[in-house]
Amino acid sequence: MLDFSQGIRKLHEALRSGTTTPEELLNQSIEQIEQKDGEIKAFLRVNDVTARDRLKGNAAASNSFSPKHLLDGIPYALKDNMCYEGIETTCASKILEGYIPPYTATVAQKLDDAGAILIGKANMDEFAMGSSTENSSYFPTKNPWQQDHVPGGSSGGSVAAVAAGMVPFALGSDTGGSIRQPAAFCGVVGLKPTYGRVSRYGLVAFASSLDQIGPITNSVEDAAIVLQAIAGADVHDATSAHVEVPDFTAKLTGDIRGLQVGVAPEFFADAMDEGVRQRVQEAVQVLKELGAEIKPISLPHISYAIAAYYLLAPAEASSNLARFDGVRYGYRSQNAQNLLAMYSKTRSEGFGKEVKRRILIGTYALSSGYYDAYYKRAQKMRTLIRQDFEQAFSQVDVIVSPTTPAPAFLLGEKTKDPVTMYMTDMCTIPINLAGLPAISVPCGLSQGMPVGLQIIGKMFDEQTILQVADAYEKTVDFAAVRTAHSKEAK
Amino acid sequence: MYETVIGLEVHVELGTKTKIFCGCETEFGAPPNTHVCPVCMGSPGVLPVLNEQALRLGMKAAMALHCEVRKDSKFDRKNYFYPDSPKAYQISQYDEPIGEHGYIDIEVGGQVRRIGITRVHLEEDAGKLSHSVFGDASYVDFNRVGIPLIEIVSEPDIQTAEEARLYLEELKAIMQYCAVSECKMEEGSLRCDANISLRPIGQKELGTKTEIKNMNSFRHVERGLLFEQERQEAMLHRNEMIVQETRRFDESTMSTISMRSKEDAHDYRYFAEPDLPRIVVSDRFLAECLAEIPELPAQKRARFVQDYGLPDYDASVLTATRPLAEFFDETAKRVKDPKVASNWIMGDVLGYLKTTDATIETFAISSMRLAELIGLIENGTISTKIAKSVFKDMLETGKDAKILIEEQGLVQISDESALRAIAQKVIENNPKSVQDVVAGKDKAIGSLVGQMMKETKGKANPQVVNQILKELITG
Numbered sequence: 021m022l023d024f025s026q027g028i029r030k031l032h033e034a035l036r037s038g039t040t041t042p043e044e045l046l047n048q049s050i051e052q053i054e055q056k057d058g059e060i061k062a063f064l065r066v067n068d069v070t071a072r073d074r075l076k077g078n079a080a081a082s083n084s085f086s087p088k089h090l091l092d093g094i095p096y097a098l099k100d101n102m103c104y105e106g107i108e109t110t111c112a113s114k115i116l117e118g119y120i121p122p123y124t125a126t127v128a129q130k131l132d133d134a135g136a137i138l139i140g141k142a143n144m145d146e147f148a149m150g151s152s153t154e155n156s157s158y159f160p161t162k163n164p165w166q167q168d169h170v171p172g173g174s175s176g177g178s179v180a181a182v183a184a185g186m187v188p189f190a191l192g193s194d195t196g197g198s199i200r201q202p203a204a205f206c207g208v209v210g211l212k213p214t215y216g217r218v219s220r221y222g223l224v225a226f227a228s229s230l231d232q233i234g235p236i237t238n239s240v241e242d243a244a245i246v247l248q249a250i251a252g253a254d255v256h257d258a259t260s261a262h263v264e265v266p267d268f269t270a271k272l273t274g275d276i277r278g279l280q281v282g283v284a285p286e287f288f289a290d291a292m293d294e295g296v297r298q299r300v301q302e303a304v305q306v307l308k309e310l311g312a313e314i315k316p317i318s319l320p321h322i323s324y325a326i327a328a329y330y331l332l333a334p335a336e337a338s339s340n341l342a343r344f345d346g347v348r349y350g351y352r353s354q355n356a357q358n359l360l361a362m363y364s365k366t367r368s369e370g371f372g373k374e375v376k377r378r379i380l381i382g383t384y385a386l387s388s389g390y391y392d393a394y395y396k397r398a399q400k401m402r403t404l405i406r407q408d409f410e411q412a413f414s415q416v417d418v419i420v421s422p423t424t425p426a427p428a429f430l431l432g433e434k435t436k437d438p439v440t441m442y443m444t445d446m447c448t449i450p451i452n453l454a455g456l457p458a459i460s461v462p463c464g465l466s467q468g469m470p471v472g473l474q475i476i477g478k479m480f481d482e483q484t485i486l487q488v489a490d491a492y493e494k495t496v497d498f499a500a501v502r503t504a505h506s507k508e509a510k
Numbered sequence: 511m512y513e514t515v516i517g518l519e520v521h522v523e524l525g526t527k528t529k530i531f532c533g534c535e536t537e538f539g540a541p542p543n544t545h546v547c548p549v550c551m552g553s554p555g556v557l558p559v560l561n562e563q564a565l566r567l568g569m570k571a572a573m574a575l576h577c578e579v580r581k582d583s584k585f586d587r588k589n590y591f592y593p594d595s596p597k598a599y600q601i602s603q604y605d606e607p608i609g610e611h612g613y614i615d616i617e618v619g620g621q622v623r624r625i626g627i628t629r630v631h632l633e634e635d636a637g638k639l640s641h642s643v644f645g646d647a648s649y650v651d652f653n654r655v656g657i658p659l660i661e662i663v664s665e666p667d668i669q670t671a672e673e674a675r676l677y678l679e680e681l682k683a684i685m686q687y688c689a690v691s692e693c694k695m696e697e698g699s700l701r702c703d704a705n706i707s708l709r710p711i712g713q714k715e716l717g718t719k720t721e722i723k724n725m726n727s728f729r730h731v732e733r734g735l736l737f738e739q740e741r742q743e744a745m746l747h748r749n750e751m752i753v754q755e756t757r758r759f760d761e762s763t764m765s766t767i768s769m770r771s772k773e774d775a776h777d778y779r780y781f782a783e784p785d786l787p788r789i790v791v792s793d794r795f796l797a798e799c800l801a802e803i804p805e806l807p808a809q810k811r812a813r814f815v816q817d818y819g820l821p822d823y824d825a826s827v828l829t830a831t832r833p834l835a836e837f838f839d840e841t842a843k844r845v846k847d848p849k850v851a852s853n854w855i856m857g858d859v860l861g862y863l864k865t866t867d868a869t870i871e872t873f874a875i876s877s878m879r880l881a882e883l884i885g886l887i888e889n890g891t892i893s894t895k896i897a898k899s900v901f902k903d904m905l906e907t908g909k910d911a912k913i914l915i916e917e918q919g920l921v922q923i924s925d926e927s928a929l930r931a932i933a934q935k936v937i938e939n940n941p942k943s944v945q946d947v948v949a950g951k952d953k954a955i956g957s958l959v960g961q962m963m964k965e966t967k968g969k970a971n972p973q974v975v976n977q978i979l980k981e982l983i984t985g
Contacts, residue, residue, distance in 0.1 A: 348552075
C-alpha cells in the first residue's frame with residue numbers, strides 16, 4: 021500500500037513506473053474512507069461510482085497508463101461549497117439538500133483536465149461560516165490527530181480527509197482562515213493564495229471579496245503542485261487576476277539565505293497559548309539558522325481585523341445567501357400560505373443558527389442609517405490594514421506568525437460562545453482583508469496537538485512563501501512527528 | 511393656481527446580442543426560460559462578467575444625452591426579495607453612475623425647452639412574472655433576466671403632459687439614432703415611470719408626488735399624467751392631502767389607480783458589487799464611443815431647415831427616425847428643389863408605408879430611384895400628375911421610372927409646333943369655349959386645356975398648352 025502522505029510526486033512516479041495504477045489509488049482512497057470515515061466523518065458524500073466511471077472515461081487502461089500530468093490519476097476531495105456538474109453540492113446546509121449543480125467549478129474543471137479524480141465532497145461549516153466544522157447541518161467532523169478535538173474549520177472535512185490519509189490532497193476555501201486554521205489544527209499544509217490567483221467560479225460565495233480556493237496537502241511541494249494546476253485568470257471570474265502564473269515549485273530548493281523575514285508583535289496576543297508562542301519562536305529561530313534575516317515589523321491595525329471582518333463578511337454574505345429563497349432550488353418550506361411567509365419560513369427552517377446570525381448582522385450593517393457607522397467604517401479599517409501590510413512588505417519578503425493563537429480545542433468547547441470561536445481566526449483574518457497569500461505549515465505540538473506556522477507573502481508572491489515553508493519543512497521533519505504519533509495512537 | 515412638476519424615469523434596453531453578464535441571447539419573444547444559463551439564473555457559485563458591448567452602448571447613450579461620463583465607475587448590488595430576481599439582488603449602479611448632468615432639448619410651441627437629465631446608469635433587467643387567472647399559481651420567465659438596461663432619470667423640469675411626451679419622443683429618437691436601442695415600447699425595450707406633483711405657483715418646495723407605472727405608450731404617458739394632474743388639482747382645491755404613493759395606469763379607463771403607499775418602501779441596502787472590478791475605461795474607448803454617435807435629431811432638424819430651406823414641420827416629420835432622415839437626405843441631395851423631395855416623401859412615401867404597415871428600411875424604391883423620378887418632373891420629361899402614376903407603377907413592377915415612361919410612352923409633349931397644331935383643332939371644335947374666354951371668363955380656358963390633354967393622352971406640357979391657347983385666342 022502506498023502512503024498518500026509521501027507526496028504527490030512519489031505517487032506520480034509510482035504511476036509512471038507502473039508500480040501502481042489509478043485504480044489502485046482510487047481503491048485505496050475508498051478503502052481508507054470506509055475504514056476511517058465512520059469515525060472521522062470528513063465526507064458528506066463519497067462519489068465512488070462517479071469516480072470509477074471517470075477513470076474509465078479517461079481511457080486509463082490500467083496496464084498501459086501513462087500520466088500526462090503530475091495529478092493524473094490522483095484522487096482528491098472537494099469542499100462541499102464547490103460545484104461539480106451532476107454531483108450534489110450542499111455547502112453542508114439543509115437549505116441546499118439535494119441540490120445538483122448544472123455546471124462545474126473552474127478549479128474542478130482544471131483538476132479534471134489534469135486527470136485528478138474527484139472522490140467525494142467534504143464536510144464543512146455551513147456555508148463556510150465557522151471555525152470548527154461543528155456548524156455543519158449534517159454532523160461534525162473529528163480531528164484525526166485526536167478525535168475528541170475539532171478539526172478546525174470551515175474546511176474541516178477537506179483537512180481531515182488529507183490528515184487521515186483518505187486522499188492525497190483536497191481543496192478548501194478560505195474567507196478568514198478556513199484553509200489555514202484547520203490545516204494547523206490537524207498538522208497538514210494549507211495554502212490560501214492571493215485574492216484573484218485562483219478562479220472563484222463555481223465556489224458558492226460566502227464573502228465574495230475575501231473568498232479564495234486553495235490546496236490542503238501533506239507537504240509544501242504538494243501545495244505548490246496543486247496550486248499550479250488550479251491557478252490562473254478565468255474568463256468566468258472578472259475578479260481573477262491577469263498576472264503571470266510562475267512555476268510554484270521552482271524555488272523549493274531549501275535555500276532561503278538572505279531572505280528578510282518580518283515578525284510583528286501584534287500577532288502574539290497576551291492571551292495566546294504558551295506552547296504555540298514557543299513553537300513559533302523556535303520556528304523563527306530555525307529560519308534564522310537557515311540564513312534568513314529576522315526583522316521586527318509593526319502591523320498596528322490588525323487588532324481591529326476581527327471587528328472589521330465580522331461586519332464586511334456578513335454584509336456580503338447577507339446578499340450572497342439571499343438567493344436561497346426556496347423559489348428555484350433546494351429546500352422550500354411547505355408551511356407557507358403566501359410569498360413572504362414562504363421566504364421567511366424557508367430561510368428560518370433551512371439555515372442553521374450561525375448562518376442566520378451572520379445574515380442578520382450583515383443585513384443590519386448595510387441598512388440605511390447604519391451603513392456609514394458599520395459597513396463604511398469597516399471598509400476604512402480594511403484599507404488601513406492593507407496599508408499596514410504594504411508598509412511592512414516594503415521592508416521584508418515574508419511575514420511569519422502563528423496560524424492560530426491556540427491548538428485545536430475540544431468538540432463542543434466553544435459552540436456556546438460565538439465570539440470566542442471568532443477569536444481563533446485572529447491571525448488569519450487580517451490576511452484575507454489584505455488579499456495576501458499565506459500558508460500554514462506544521463511547526464510542532466502544544467498540549468499534544470499540532471501547531472501551525474503561518475507564512476504571509478506579498479501580493480501574487482506565492483513562490484516565496486512556498487520557498488520559505490519548504491525550507492522550514494525540510495529542516496524540521498514534522499512528518500516524523502506525525503509518524504510517531506500515529507504509531508502511538510495504534 | 512398650481513404648476514405641475516414632472517420627472518420621468520425611463521428604462522431602455524440596450525441592443526446587445528447577448529445579456530449583460532452572461533452569453534445568453536437577448537432575442538424578444540422566445541419561449542419562456544429558453545434563454546437562460548446558470549449565470550443569469552443565479553445558480554450558487556456563478557459570477558457575472560461584464561459584456562463590453564453593453565458598456566459601450568450605455569456610454570454612447572450617456573454621451574448622446576450630453577452627460578458628463580465617468581471614466582471610473584462601479585456596479586452596486588440592489589438587494590430585494592422577489593421571485594423575478596434569481597439572485598435576490600439586481601446589479602445596478604448607485605452612487606457612481608456612468609453619466610450625469612445631461613439634458614434633452616425639446617421644442618414646445620416654437621420655443622426650445624431644456625429638460626435636465628440627472629443620471630444615466632447601467633443595470634440588468636429582472637424576470638417577468640405572470641399570474642394564473644385562477645389565482646392559484648404564479649409563473650416566472652427568466653429570459654429577460656440580465657438583459658442590459660440603462661435607466662435615464664430626468665430632472666423635475668417637465669411642466670406638462672405634452673412636454674413629457676415630447677421628451678420621450680426625442681429620447682427615443684436619440685437612442686434609435688445612436689443604435690443604442692430599438693426602443694419598442696410594445697416589447698418593453700423602452701419603459702417609463704413618471705413622478706408628478708403640483709405646487710402653488712411661486713412656491714419653491716415641491717408638493718407631494720405620486721409615481722405612475724404601467725404606461726405602455728407615449729400616449730398613455732400623456733393621458734396618465736393629465737389624469738393625475740387633474741386628480742391632484744381637484745384634491746388640492748378641496749384642501750385634501752396628496753398621499754405619496756405608486757399608482758397604476760389603467761388603459762381601459764385611461765385613469766390611474768392606487769397600487770401601494772410609500773410605507774412599503776424598500777431599503778435596498780446598496781453596496782459595491784464585489785464580483786465585478788471597477789469599470790475603468792480608456793480615453794480611446796471613450797473616443798470610439800463618441801465617434802460612433804451620429805448627427806442627432808436636433809442637429810439634423812436644424813440642418814434641414816437651414817440647408818434645404820424646409821419648413822420646421824417638414825424637418826421634424828422627416829427626422830422622426832434616422833433611416834427616414836437619411837432617405838430624405840439622400841433624395842434631397844439629388845434633386846433641384848429639396849421641398850419637392852420633402853413633399854414626395856411626406857405625402858406619397860409615408861402614405862404608402864402607412865397603408866402597407868411597412869417601414870422606410872424595406873421601402874421598395876430607393877432614395878436614388880425616387881430622386882430620378884423627381885428629376886424627370888424637374889427637367890420637364892413628365893408632369894407631376896404622370897409622375898404619381900409612374901410612382902405607383904414603380905412600386906408594383908419594381909421597374910425604374912425611365913423604363914416605365916419609355917414603355918408606356920409617357921414622355922411629355924413640350925414641342926410647341928406639335929402642340930400648336932392640336933390647339934388649332936381644339937379651338938375650331940369648341941367655338942363656345944373660345945367665345946367665353948374672349949368674354950373674359952378665365953375658367954373656360956380650363957375646358958380647352960382639358961380637351962388638349964384628352965387629345966394628347968395627358969402628355970401635353972400644361973404650361974406650354976396654356977401659353978399657346980392664350981396666344982391663339984387673344985392674339
